[in-house]
Amino acid sequence: MKLKIDFHIHSQKSFDSTMSVQQIIETARQKGLDGVCICDHACTDIKDILENDNDDFIIIPAVEFTTGTNHIISLFLEKEPQINLKENLCAELNEIVAETKRCNGICILAHPFQNLKKGIDSVLKQTESILPLIDGMEIYNSRAPYKYSCANIIAGAHAERLKVRTVTAGSDAHLTEEIGNAYCTVECESRSLNDIKKAVIDGKVEIHGHHCNRTSIVKSNLIKARKTNSTVIYKLKSYIKYPIFSVKDITDKIFGRKY
Numbered sequence: 001m002k003l004k005i006d007f008h009i010h011s012q013k014s015f016d017s018t019m020s021v022q023q024i025i026e027t028a029r030q031k032g033l034d035g036v037c038i039c040d041h042a043c044t045d046i047k048d049i050l051e052n053d054n055d056d057f058i059i060i061p062a063v064e065f066t067t068g069t070n071h072i073i074s075l076f077l078e079k080e081p082q083i084n085l086k087e088n089l090c091a092e093l094n095e096i097v098a099e100t101k102r103c104n105g106i107c108i109l110a111h112p113f114q115n116l117k118k119g120i121d122s123v124l125k126q127t128e129s130i131l132p133l134i135d136g137m138e139i140y141n142s143r144a145p146y147k148y149s150c151a152n153i154i155a156g157a158h159a160e161r162l163k164v165r166t167v168t169a170g171s172d173a174h175l176t177e178e179i180g181n182a183y184c185t186v187e188c189e190s191r192s193l194n195d196i197k198k199a200v201i202d203g204k205v206e207i208h209g210h211h212c213n214r215t216s217i218v219k220s221n222l223i224k225a226r227k228t229n230s231t232v233i234y235k236l237k238s239y240i241k242y243p244i245f246s247v248k249d250i251t252d253k254i255f256g257r258k259y
Helices: 021-030 093-102 120-133 151-161 193-201 214-228 232-255
Strands: 002-009 035-041 058-066 071-075 106-110 136-141 167-170 182-187 205-209
Touching: 002 058, 002 071, 002 136, 002 167, 021 035, 035 071, 058 193, 071 093, 093 106, 093 120, 106 120, 106 193, 120 151, 136 151, 136 205, 167 205, 182 193, 214 232
Parallel strands: 002 035, 035 058, 106 136, 136 167
Antiparallel strands: 002 182, 058 071, 071 106, 167 182, 182 205
16 A cells, blocks of 8 residues: 655654644545654653554654754654653764664654755764665755755755665655645554554655745744744844745745745
């Protein structure tokens, strides 16, 4: 059977989202998805996801960790990971990997090329050094082109060059309007998480997606500002960006730009 799953969504447990799990489920169903992966930022409190009893809708338990330089999604977790988070909510890569394995999950490198401040060569080398330690890579993220327009193109090409078999795609949704912007069609034997995990590991996925609206980024930035008591300057920057990004979103639609 083929299942449509968005492998990267944030709920209200993240500092930049207000979506409840029920809102995510309802919206995903309306958009024709069979399941989602909820991976909140550095939130190991996933008991509600682990105990999910929606037999007709798939929810994959996960957490998005950061090492300070990279984001790692630990997914298909069967128990809550016990990670020692630092004050900035970062964790050591080796600890993330070890704890993910203890929880019978897999580690995916998320949106590896969305930030190229250090230069593409530096990021390529860094990615190559990390991949042998984890299980795969997210090669399409709907928010990644916001920072670097070719982020997903490079990720896909890099994964192909390195023969990375385990790849995923996700919307990185923080708002309901973003859910389903990217997803995988997974070819698996059943709807069980074990069968889905096996299919993903074996590379039995098709990648689908398009970039998010720029205004969605601004909206989640404003949510972050409210939930984390950000500075007035940060809030002002977001308010200023909104009309500018609205115009850019309109021109994208007019000229049919997709990446």
